[in-house]
Amino acid sequence: MHLPTLGLLAAVAAFVADQATKAWALSTLWPPYSCGMGVLPVLNLRLGFNAGVTFGMFRDSAAGAVWVLVAVGLLVVAFLGSWLWRTRSGAEAVGLGLVIGGALGNILDRLRRGAVTDFLDAHYGGWHWPTFNVADIGIVCGGSLLLISADGPGCQARNASRERRLASHDPPPNRPPRDRNHADRDAGAGHPSGARSGRALWHVA
Template sequence: MARSHSMWRLGIPLAGLVMVLDQLTKWVILSQVMQPPRGIEVTPFFNLVLAWNRGISFSLLTNDTAAGPFILAGMAGAIVLGLAWWLGRIDRRWPAVGIGLVMGGALGNIIDRLRYGAVVDFLDFHLAGWHWPAFNLADAAITVGVGMLIVDGLFDKPERAK
């Protein structure tokens, strides 16, 4: 059991770091870069934009009701609690990092929903007129974390029963 507590010491600070960096980047975008809001071409395939996501990933389940942000924040909060429970039960670094990334990203987006009623997205990648949906650091952390958990689930060899 002592080993799983060491995964808490890895996953929880990582979640906090992701959450803080996510909120910091959003603060810079809202208070400095997007004054006034506009599209900023950074490279031929990357722009900075300001988009408000009132749904979940890729604006699915978009909800403009007053309760919508609280419902989605509550769902994400329940997922964070489940991930925290899982983090306390594992004893390997790879999935602990993945869980920490997902938790931090989810917490960053929960803060947005409670503060603004929507998630702040600003990274816009595009190619040949096709744009990937705008996203943020929290979304990137969630994607990488979920990818790590999938790789772990597919390729980690479980110990044989003793």
Template sequence: MPGSLKRNLTVGGLLALIVVLADQVTKEWALATLFRDGAVVEVTPFFNLVAVWNRGVSFGLLASDDPMTPFYLSGFAVAVVIGLLVWLARAPSQLLRISLGLIIGGAIGNVIDRLRYNAVVDFIDWHAFGYHWPAFNLADSAISVGVVFLLFDSFLGDSHRSDPQMTGKDGE
């Protein structure tokens, strides 16, 4: 395995693994505490911990009672993860490797939930001035941060690429 390919998959893969583990640990905690009795824990005037089963994707979109929906959504997510892994293998910058690792880890974390529970465990609830952001979890946060980093990386362009072999430059 060439050095840059190994480095890309190691950085992105390790970050994805950390995200999956942290996501699953926090969801297990939420299941053991919040979901046990449907508790709402008011942490601050604008932040709660709640018990929400998300049977769809972001913001509950595509939610359905069809028993095959979790498998359709999981299959789509796995296909996306495969595409992102190919991209990760070729990623020319550290920021891109981090971005893809976060997105891959978050996607896998939510796929695990869909396959285990037929829904995603959401429990983080931000609200202010009478408005609530839809409940989410650590995997969703990792995906969102990964997308922001991905956009930032795209705006930087080739000016921050660290690997001359990956960019085709001779390093001089």
């Protein structure tokens, strides 16, 4: 399969899963910030809204900067898309697709509601991780795949190609400076005029 197509499929899967689960959370877990429902000893489903970035970071400072976050998110998606188009690694393509799909899911939330819909509440011993969503999971998993594939075949192929290009443009090795007398003798030996001049000087002497 064409690697950019593989990444695009991963992006679509992450985006659709994120939007479908958010729609379910909005219809089932309303009102927001309630006790929610427990599904595991370490996981609750509890609706909330995040005006910051992933996992609630910079929530207070970013509350009034929705369009800035949207613009930054779109720039990141554009950069990752260009990277996806050039990738030579399947793991890298899937990782980029997951990050792109998750980022687009959160960007769409900001455009619709001014904040990202979160509903996954992980906790342990009274400590709660900031509420997150499926898009955040896609971003984290995709980023992890990119880190893992950093030393994989795709990266090795790029490094080998870069080394071949550099080798083909290497300057010739430095030669030691030649003695001037040797250069003069070589010039005389290589050129008839030089040889005649040498003989003329000999007869004059």
